[in-house]
Amino acid sequence: MCEECGCGIPEESKVDASRHTEEVNIYKSLLSENEKEADENREHFFKHNVFAINLMGSPGAGKTALIEAISEKIKDNYKIAAIEGDLATERDALRLKKIGIESIQIMTGSTCHLDAKSVHKALHHLNLENIDILFVENVGNLVCPALYDLGCHINGVLLSVTEGSDKVAKYPVIFRKSNFLTITKTDLLPYVDFNIDQPKKESKLLKGDIRFFKLSSKNDEGVDEFISYILEKREEVFK
Numbered sequence: 001m002c003e004e005c006g007c008g009i010p011e012e013s014k015v016d017a018s019r020h021t022e023e024v025n026i027y028k029s030l031l032s033e034n035e036k037e038a039d040e041n042r043e044h045f046f047k048h049n050v051f052a053i054n055l056m057g058s059p060g061a062g063k064t065a066l067i068e069a070i071s072e073k074i075k076d077n078y079k080i081a082a083i084e085g086d087l088a089t090e091r092d093a094l095r096l097k098k099i100g101i102e103s104i105q106i107m108t109g110s111t112c113h114l115d116a117k118s119v120h121k122a123l124h125h126l127n128l129e130n131i132d133i134l135f136v137e138n139v140g141n142l143v144c145p146a147l148y149d150l151g152c153h154i155n156g157v158l159l160s161v162t163e164g165s166d167k168v169a170k171y172p173v174i175f176r177k178s179n180f181l182t183i184t185k186t187d188l189l190p191y192v193d194f195n196i197d198q199p200k201k202e203s204k205l206l207k208g209d210i211r212f213f214k215l216s217s218k219n220d221e222g223v224d225e226f227i228s229y230i231l232e233k234r235e236e237v238f239k
Contacts, residue, residue, distance in 0.1 A: 034148055037116035041123065041151025048128035051234040052136060054150050056174055057158035059140030062184035064092045065217040066158065067135050070227055071101050078132040083122045085114040085139045092137065102126060113144035116151055133234065142167065146174035153237050156180040161194040168202035175203050179233075180211040182226065187216040 045052050055063045064084070071080045081102040084092040093105035104122045106114060119136060126134075136152055138145040146155075157178045159167055162185060168175050175181060181203045183196060200212050211229060215222030 031147075034116045037120050038149040038151035041116055041120055044120075044123055044128060045134070045151065045153065048131070049238055050128055050131045050134050051230075051237060052134045052150075052152040053230065054136045054138060054145075054152040054155040055158065056138045056142075056145045056155065056178070057140065057184075058142055058160070058163055061140070061158040061160045061163070062217055063137045063140075063158055064095060066182070066184065066215075066223075066226075067096060067101065067137065068099060069217040069220070069223050070230070071096075071099065073223065073227060074133075074231075075100070079130055080133050080135070081126055081131045082135045082137060083114075083119060083126075084137050085118075087111075087139065102131070108139055111139070112141050113139050113148055114150060115148045119150050133230065142171040142174050146177040154179040154233055156182060158182045158184050159199060160185040161188050161192050161196075164193075165195040165198040168199045168206065172206055175210070176206045178203075178207070178210060180213060180229065183212075183214040185216060185218070186214050186221055187219045 041052075044050070055066070057063055067080070067082055074080070079102075082093070082096050082104075084090075084096070084103055084105045085108060086092060086105065087108055087110065089107070090105040093103040096103040104125050106118050106122055108114070108118070114136065136150055138150075142157075155178050157174050157180075159181065161183060168181075181199065183199065186196075189196070196214060203210050203212065213222055213226050213229070215226055217223065
């Protein structure tokens with residue numbers, strides 16, 4: 001359990017039924033409050049025509065690198081911004097600012113995910129009138145980020161080939177909550193033991209309409225296809 005945010009119920013509490021009931025109620029209350037904040041975020045996005053994408057995945061999955069690769073290709077036609085979530089440091093936000101991407105860092109301390117409230121606060125530090133696409137890079141984690149709605153239009157998870165091809169079955173919730181699964185760092189496939197068909201098959205079993213991509217931000221493989229998907233989804237939202 002993340003004791004700071006209450007994103008799960010500790011096993012030891014189940015020994016005491018009354019304590020377990022109390023903690024379940026607290027957990028439900030947290031989620032209910034989060035949903036209200038997520039709805040407010042959605043209102044902000046729609047009001048300002050900002051297409052918001054929640055990027056989830058393990059540390060090192062390539063989330064920031066993907067934002068960089070996308071920005072390089074479409075920056076002349078679309079204004080991109082990012083909200084970066086990490087336990088500590090502003091490294092990712094500063095990294096994006098260096099290439100001209102407006103970015104805000106959320107440092108969560110010991111909390112293992114972003115929630116709608118933290119995203120809402122960050123929105124007040126962004127010029128939404130000057131943003132077409134907003135990436136919300138969640139805290140590196142394959143568990144807790146899936147439990148909290150941020151109000152984004154689409155949610156997706158990145159899985160790098162260096163993590164192993166067995167992760168979908170082991171961490172099903174995050175893949176079930178995602179609109180897309182992107183296999184990253186495919187330039188490393190010749191050097192790692194990764195069965196690319198396994199996560200594709202297992203994610204489809206969990207969520208039949210999940211979109212599957214494989215790309216490398218380093219050698220540009222698949223980036224254009226992924227950008228086309230993002231722009232199509234944006235068009236669907238604001239048509």
